[in-house]
Amino acid sequence: GESVGLHLPTLSVQEGDNSIINCAYSNSASDYFIWYKQESGKGPQFIIDIRSNMDKRQGQRVTVLLNKTVKHLSLQIAATQPGDSAVYFCAERGSNYKLTFGKGTLLTVNP
């Protein structure tokens, strides 16, 4: 069945460093992937997405990389700031528009 998992449940970085959050997916038929950020007490917030026909997509301070060969997705955050502290989820879209979410990675940014 479809499943999405994260390699690292927690990640602690220093302010100003770059962060890399990883995600593995199992459904090779998934054609669309999204990264969400969830701060305490709030709903998930869309960060960036990527389609399966792309390998890389950049946003403001964030880059998503997709490696379909090994079914791996990563989110890179440049110059990490305290406001980036949150739980980050990757999600994949399989059939029928259904999104499957990973368990999440807690990112802590130390000042």
Next chain:
Amino acid sequence: KAGVTQTPRYLIKTRGQQVTLSCSPISGHRSVSWYQQTPGQGLQFLFEYFSETQRNKGNFPGRFSGRQFSNSRSEMNVSTLELGDSALYLCASSTGSTETQYFGPGTRLLVL
């Protein structure tokens, strides 16, 4: 545009009761999806409604049901509440033709 809104934000119920949660999507969005979020299971898909029809359904018992109105607002109902139903219930809306889902703040349900 206003974001996705959910009411109520917090709710306390006792076992055996039923509850109805409401979600108002972003204006123009026709798809509403519901998720249950718990520390142990993460984000789990409940169901999706598009143009008043249930388009997708997750693996939850029949106690969980929903509906969507002509203005795209959606309600979710849980009957015969169990302790394990305590969770954050999130709804997300999208235009229906794109994949990006935008989430509301959630309704935190506590079942005693």
